[in-house]
Ligand SMILES: Nc1ncnc2c1ncn2[C@@H]1O[C@H](COP(=O)(O)OP(=O)(O)O)[C@@H](O)[C@H]1O
């Protein structure tokens with residue numbers, strides 16, 4: 001165990017006395033940033049797709065839009081997110097002549113990716129809302145769009161909140177591949193410490209701990225949010 | 237007030253309404269009775285186009301609202317609807333339920349007017365002919381305040397003002413249905429459509445809901461009620477329609493229809509329910 005003590009010492013040296021902790025903080029920040037903004041984009045995209053999917057399909061436009069959404073969802077669910085990152089960063093954006101920082105590309109790709117997953121969750125949520133809610137909203141003269149936004153979607157979101165929390169946790173974990181395109185996340189930070197201390201055991205252990213704490217904290221927050229949202233269900 | 241002309245409605249191959257023609261006049265209270273599955277709900281829901289008629293016309297305020305080109309939302313504001321299952325918005329408090337449509341639609345109208353005035357101002361700047369602006373005599377705050385006052389007035393009327401901030405899930409069925417009724421009233425409808433408003437209620441709560449509907453009837457509200465409460469139909473309705481298999485088989489004043497039914501199917505139905 002004396003060996004481990006020495007390893008700790010070396011880790012501490014790089015972490016504390018050099019700029020290791022700053023890099024870890026930056027990495028943590030980037031990880032959370034990509035996941036949070038990615039999920040926000042995902043919720044917006046996912047909601048739009050879900051609404052298109054539940055739209056009545058008498059007319060042509062909803063059918064065309066629906067086809068496009070099916071394609072989009074299939075594309076992003078059918079490929080690993082690393083591949084999407086690489087293709088976006090090294091193929092799609094250069095072809096379009098767009099030059100974006102790696103971090104922004106990551107946010108974009110994770111947003112588009114989670115949009116595909118959230119759309120499925122959201123569609124389930126919308127379909128779990130009793131059709132009478134939509135009918136009652138239409139009956140007082142609100143349009144389809146407004147009825148969706150004011151009555152149906154808020155209830156759908158409430159129903160799927162735990163699932164959305166899981167999606168957020170999955171997203172946090174998936175961001176650990178962003179170093180493939182050069183974004184500085186937790187992995188990059190701890191890898192830096194490992195490389196400079198010639199010792200990887202403690203840095204990777206620390207990285208695992210940070211991920212665990214992060215995930216548990218989010219799970220806790222989701223539970224609190226769920227409980228406060230359930231107020232409207234409770235008889236008192 | 238509402239002219240229904242040869243209304244037909246099919247769900248896929250199933251023809252549920254097979255040509256219904258009738259007129260609902262201002263101030264009338266029309267009760268619709270008939271066996272289950274005869275198309276009563278479908279007929280009622282066609283009146284405000286919650287179901288789009290397959291063919292035929294529904295003339296309301298001089299406009300055929302069955303025509304898919306009309307903006308149905310405008311006409312629905314003037315037709316209140318009350319459902320068997322109450323359908324209060326679960327994500328809104330009681331007062332939120334009542335205020336949602338008046339506030340949203342009030343704001344919407346205000347925005348549209350402001351936008352139109354904006355276009356008129358631009359046009360006026362470039363032409364000699366000055367078009368007058370639309371008159372705007374309200375503000376977002378006023379709209380909200382008035383909607384709240386009106387909602388509280390309606391809640392007081394049914395004695396539930398202390399429930400204003402409660403969520404629907406905390407209310408009894410009778411309370412929910414009475415709130416659903418005043419939610420519809422908050423839009424100042426010209427006609428109220430009721431689809432079996434008491435069928436989902438525990439027996440001890442039927443009375444409070446029927447009392448409220450009776451009050452509205454006494455105040456002269458035009459209404460169409462699908463109901464299984466024959467006693468109520470007899471007492472409140474000015475006309476009773478008996479429907480079976482997607483057609484109006486017989487219609488008459490309640491006194492005549494209940495005591496002296498003409499058609500054998502009406503006789504058969506009444507003998508079962510009375
Ligand atoms: N949305 C729908 N899709 C398919 N069939 C329907 C739908 N709504 C009603 N129906 C059918 O139409 C018929 C009449 O229903 P309804 O108008 O609810 O009758 P009632 O209210 O008189 O009991 C029933 O056979 C019912 O199954």
Ligand SMILES: [Mg+2]
Pocket residue numbers: 276277278432
């Ligand atoms: Mg019915």
